[in-house]
Amino acid sequence: MTQNKKIGLFIPCYVDQFYPNVAIATLELLEKLGCEVSYPLGQTCCGQPMANAGYERDTVGTTKHFVEIFGDYDYIVAPSGSCVLHIKDHAPAIAGMEKEQESLHYKIFELTEFLTDVLKVENLKGSFPHKVGYHASCHGQRGLRLGSSSERNEPFFSKAKQLLDQIAGLEWVELTRTDECCGFGGTFAVTEEALSVQMGKDRLQDHLTHGVEILTGGDMSCIMHLEGIAKRNQQPLKFMHIAEILNQVIS
Amino acid sequence: MSHPAKASEFLQDAAKAKWHDETLWFVRDKRDTISKTIPEWEKLRELASQIKDNVLANLDKYLVQFEEKATANGIKVHWAKDAEEHNQIVLSILQRHQCKAIVKSKSILTEECHLNPFLENNGVEVVDTDLGERIVQFLNQPPSHIVLPAIHLKKRDISELFHEKLHTEKGNEDPAYLTHAARLHLREKFLGAKVAITGVNFGVAETGEFVVCTNEGNADMGVHLADVHIACMGIEKIIPRRKDLGVFLRLLARSATGQPITNYNSHFRSPAAGKEIHIVLVDNGRTDQLAREKFKNSLKCIRCGACMNTCPIYRRSGGYSYGSVVPGPIGSILSPGLDVKKYSTLPFASTLCGSCTDVCPVKINIHEQLYEWRQEITKAQGTNAKSISMKIANGIFAVPFAYKVTGVMMRGALKILPDSITYSGLNTWGKQRDLPETPKETFKDWYKKNRT
Numbered sequence: 001m002t003q004n005k006k007i008g009l010f011i012p013c014y015v016d017q018f019y020p021n022v023a024i025a026t027l028e029l030l031e032k033l034g035c036e037v038s039y040p041l042g043q044t045c046c047g048q049p050m051a052n053a054g055y056e057r058d059t060v061g062t063t064k065h066f067v068e069i070f071g072d073y074d075y076i077v078a079p080s081g082s083c084v085l086h087i088k089d090h091a092p093a094i095a096g097m098e099k100e101q102e103s104l105h106y107k108i109f110e111l112t113e114f115l116t117d118v119l120k121v122e123n124l125k126g127s128f129p130h131k132v133g134y135h136a137s138c139h140g141q142r143g144l145r146l147g148s149s150s151e152r153n154e155p156f157f158s159k160a161k162q163l164l165d166q167i168a169g170l171e172w173v174e175l176t177r178t179d180e181c182c183g184f185g186g187t188f189a190v191t192e193e194a195l196s197v198q199m200g201k202d203r204l205q206d207h208l209t210h211g212v213e214i215l216t217g218g219d220m221s222c223i224m225h226l227e228g229i230a231k232r233n234q235q236p237l238k239f240m241h242i243a244e245i246l247n248q249v250i251s
Numbered sequence: 252m253s254h255p256a257k258a259s260e261f262l263q264d265a266a267k268a269k270w271h272d273e274t275l276w277f278v279r280d281k282r283d284t285i286s287k288t289i290p291e292w293e294k295l296r297e298l299a300s301q302i303k304d305n306v307l308a309n310l311d312k313y314l315v316q317f318e319e320k321a322t323a324n325g326i327k328v329h330w331a332k333d334a335e336e337h338n339q340i341v342l343s344i345l346q347r348h349q350c351k352a353i354v355k356s357k358s359i360l361t362e363e364c365h366l367n368p369f370l371e372n373n374g375v376e377v378v379d380t381d382l383g384e385r386i387v388q389f390l391n392q393p394p395s396h397i398v399l400p401a402i403h404l405k406k407r408d409i410s411e412l413f414h415e416k417l418h419t420e421k422g423n424e425d426p427a428y429l430t431h432a433a434r435l436h437l438r439e440k441f442l443g444a445k446v447a448i449t450g451v452n453f454g455v456a457e458t459g460e461f462v463v464c465t466n467e468g469n470a471d472m473g474v475h476l477a478d479v480h481i482a483c484m485g486i487e488k489i490i491p492r493r494k495d496l497g498v499f500l501r502l503l504a505r506s507a508t509g510q511p512i513t514n515y516n517s518h519f520r521s522p523a524a525g526k527e528i529h530i531v532l533v534d535n536g537r538t539d540q541l542a543r544e545k546f547k548n549s550l551k552c553i554r555c556g557a558c559m560n561t562c563p564i565y566r567r568s569g570g571y572s573y574g575s576v577v578p579g580p581i582g583s584i585l586s587p588g589l590d591v592k593k594y595s596t597l598p599f600a601s602t603l604c605g606s607c608t609d610v611c612p613v614k615i616n617i618h619e620q621l622y623e624w625r626q627e628i629t630k631a632q633g634t635n636a637k638s639i640s641m642k643i644a645n646g647i648f649a650v651p652f653a654y655k656v657t658g659v660m661m662r663g664a665l666k667i668l669p670d671s672i673t674y675s676g677l678n679t680w681g682k683q684r685d686l687p688e689t690p691k692e693t694f695k696d697w698y699k700k701n702r703t
């Protein structure tokens with residue numbers, strides 16, 4: 001279904017800088033699944049941190065650049081729900097680019113939804129004998145609807161679980177608060193430092209109480225925040241992006 | 252004080268903050284459970300949302316219709332453009348009846364208008380008859396939650412307070428005992444008041460009736476013993492038809508506390524023989540909000556409090572951290588409409604997690620409005636990046652690590668930021684968190700080597 005399709009890899013800027021392994025895992029994973037992927041070298045930040053801080057109007061330049069860089073691809077895939085949501089919902093309208101922007105909306109995918117909805121991955125072979133806790137990032141969860149939200153009366157679903165359940169030996173750990181925010185929130189992490197850290201500690205506790213060994217998720221920003229707190233407090237948790245688990249498993 | 256400052260103060264008492272979080276989470280959990288027993292829950296929310304959209308689009312007509320019908324039913328209708336007019340109208344009714352003591356059941360509108368201090372300054376004793384409200388009134392505090400006004404207090408606090416004010420046994424924290432004492436105290440007040448004030452949950456345009464919802468029956472107790480009932484109503488509380496109540500009453504109690512129905516839903520139509528009912532219709536900034544396209548649907552709110560119970564920030568910072576009459580997510584989108592400067596930190600007191608939007612029974616897009624207020628607030632603070640709020644800018648760019656992030660992240664978007672902001676020495680990120688290790692090469696470098 002993706003044969004002869006051009007797939008562009010969109011790597012959030014902080015992942016490029018701090019978590020190259022997550023980007024590599026995403027690329028290799030897609031390649032192993034038969035996709036032809038390229039990473040346009042000219043890409044920069046999507047503008048989300050600025051927009052969420054109240055400066056959406058100053059992201060016209062980055063948005064235009066994004067559309068120019070990725071406009072020709074059939075699919076754009078990113079290992080981040082948050083950045084994908086930004087492109088879909090908060091990128092400012094660019095005069096003269098309405099059509100391209102409209103089509104981006106349908107071409108851009110967060111990694112797990114690309115795997116479940118476009119590639120229809122159903123039969124991952126491999127094993128990962130660990131107790132895994134999943135941190136559903138809010139932007140993925142309630143923004144992109146990658147999973148059912150605990151607030152709504154809807155049948156349970158989770159695109160991440162759909163993938164992780166295919167892996168032999170992997171134990172999906174149920175949490176008490178299944179989709180509470182970790183407190184990262186971009187600028188919030190520093191403007192509301194005390195709250196941000198408390199929220200992170202509470203999330204970590206939920207994972208620890210349920211015996212999680214490896215905490216995973218679809219957004220490195222949340223994981224960076226949670227891992228930063230866990231390390232500072234010497235808590236026995238390992239952190240991996242879901243792309244790293246999947247890529248490791250099927251190698 | 253800004254929200255971050257008050258929030259970190261609240262978190263100082265870690266045990267109490269944890270208790271506050273867990274208590275409100277418990278309420279949210281009850282709400283989740285009961286909402287899932289209604290198969291058509293999401294349809295109900297959609298219906299409620301659409302009814303309210305219709306109300307907001309035709310508010311003028313519905314209000315006039317409501318006035319006509321209510322007047323025909325023998326109710327006296329008053330219009331108040333702001334808090335001051337509202338308070339004057341209430342006072343003049345009291346003066347006409349030479350009334351020096353009133354009982355009031357929970358009304359956030361009268362809090363908004365600061366009616367209590369106004370009446371007290373004019374020699375009228377005001378007694379809030381909702382138990383939680385009475386407790387905070389004893390303490391001279393505003394409510395910290397719109398449905399659970401004293402949720403920030405623990406049993407022990409209340410026991411001490413009642414010992415002092417109502418002479419209950421020292422150290423007796425038994426809720427039944429304390430409630431009984433409050434009952435005896437309030438009974439006296441009910442019997443002595445000639446005028447009772449209530450809020451209004453729903454005003455029905457089609458019939459001129461209105462509905463007041465309480466769990467304690469205190470509104471009814473006050474109103475039926477008094478000669479005069481003054482109902483204070485925000486103009487957005489209108490619903491078109493009586494049958495719409497079926498939608499809203501089902502949503503309200505379940506969203507608020509997880510109960511199937513509020514204990515007392517009292518319907519008022521016309522005064523009993525020899526008695527009076529007054530309705531004061533209050534604008535106080537509501538038509539201004541209605542004129543703001545992006546924010547007008549905040550007026551759909553039915554004040555259930557669910558967005559507070561679900562909010563991870565509210566639960567861990569308490570109602571007072573917001574410094575506004577209505578706290579929590581809904582307060583953070585209503586308050587900037589009243590005073591954008593005073594409440595400028597509120598829309599930033601959120602991670603934009605969206606839980607409030609998903610829980611709201613009338614489907615207000617709360618977190619999207621928080622995002623939009625951020626855009627408005629930074630505009631109000633100056634169009635040029637050099638004059639942007641230093642507080643926010645410091646927050647983001649103060650950290651060497653954040654600078655590293657932004658160094659790349661923002662190179663395109665942020666050329667406009669002065670270096671003095673980006674290089675400030677304060678390391679907020681790293682106070683309680685480790686930084687990620689800097690890898691040997693970026694992905695871009697790796698890609699160039701390995702794939703091109």
Ligand code: SF4
Pocket residue numbers: 506551552553554555556557558559581607610611612613614615617
């Ligand atoms: S905004 Fe929605 S959830 Fe919050 S109090 Fe109003 S009706 Fe309830």
